[in-house]
């Protein structure tokens with residue numbers, strides 16, 4: 001990975017030189033074209049799990065501070081949904097949910113951190129898009145939160161839809177899908193926004209509260225977190241309009257396809273555990289006495305699914321026991337009883353009308 005060379009940033013997307021190794025399949029075509037990677041490059045790309053085991057801890061890239069997803073409390077302990085996911089991955093990979101390190105990353109730094117192996121997994125409200133997936137040597141290992149772009153406005157602005165924001169000053173962070181969507185929306189619906197670029201969410205909120213922008217746009221989940229932190233939250237509203245799809249997923253280097261699969265299937269295991277009612281408290285009992293053959297396979301009592309991922313048969317048991325199944329993590333950090341008070345919406349199980357759908361464990 002040391003040969004990757006960042007040459008410029010275009011529309012929030014780092015662009016790499018032609019010799020950058022992309023997906024492993026593309027590396028194979030690169031061999032055919034004569035751009036031969038050395039054996040050590042290939043070995044380095046194919047041993048992510050071994051690197052993590054040797055290091056003894058999993059390094060997760062997280063947001064610099066996003067309520068409900070990843071933020072540090074007064075003691076410096078990281079908390080949030082993405083933080084819990086990282087603990088579950090550490091439990092699955094290393095047998096101990098606490099063997100983690102969190103690296104806070106800005107919007108601009110996040111992909112570079114994956115590509116330079118500064119972090120093993122990026123769990124940082126990062127939307128899965130065509131350009132990011134196809135143009136960078138990274139893979140999105142599923143979707144853990146189906147988000148969308150919204151607008152925070154002062155309740156007394158008297159605006160109820162985005163179209164009424166024609167001519168408004170809108171605070172937005174650069175290097176995000178948010179900025180791109182805003183431009184798309186303006187073009188598609190003939191609405192003109194005066195964009196006010198802000199460096200950080202906290203800075204953006206200050207700018208918004210100082211009245212230097214009329215609306216703050218970001219992922220709805222991020223806006224819910226920002227709004228929750230306001231003293232007078234009822235004086236601010238998140239418009240009902242959602243102008244984009246923002247499927248947030250774990251991002252990993254695509255150099256090691258086995259690792260990509262492991263990250264993907266650990267997430268599926270947490271989602272399936274909710275579907276099957278296997279909570280952190282119930283997981284040991286369910287392993288001893290699985291209610292269905294699929295639960296037996298998920299929990300390693302039948303078949304050898306873990307081995308196929310380069311893990312052992314208990315990987316899902318450990319992941320679930322770490323911080324609970326998907327729904328437990330959601331409720332604790334984001335749900336209606338949390339500060340953010342988000343409903344499950346699209347993130348409900350498919351059996352409840354949502355999009356959370358783990359492929360079969362067989």
Ligand SMILES: N[C@@H](CCC(=O)N[C@@H](CS)C(=O)NCC(=O)O)C(=O)O
Pocket residue numbers: 063064065066105106107108125126127173175176177178199200201218219222246
């Ligand atoms: N999901 C969008 C937006 C993600 C994003 O970075 N949002 C901002 C706005 S709240 C953020 O988290 N910034 C934190 C930071 O840069 O420190 C994306 O992938 O581009």
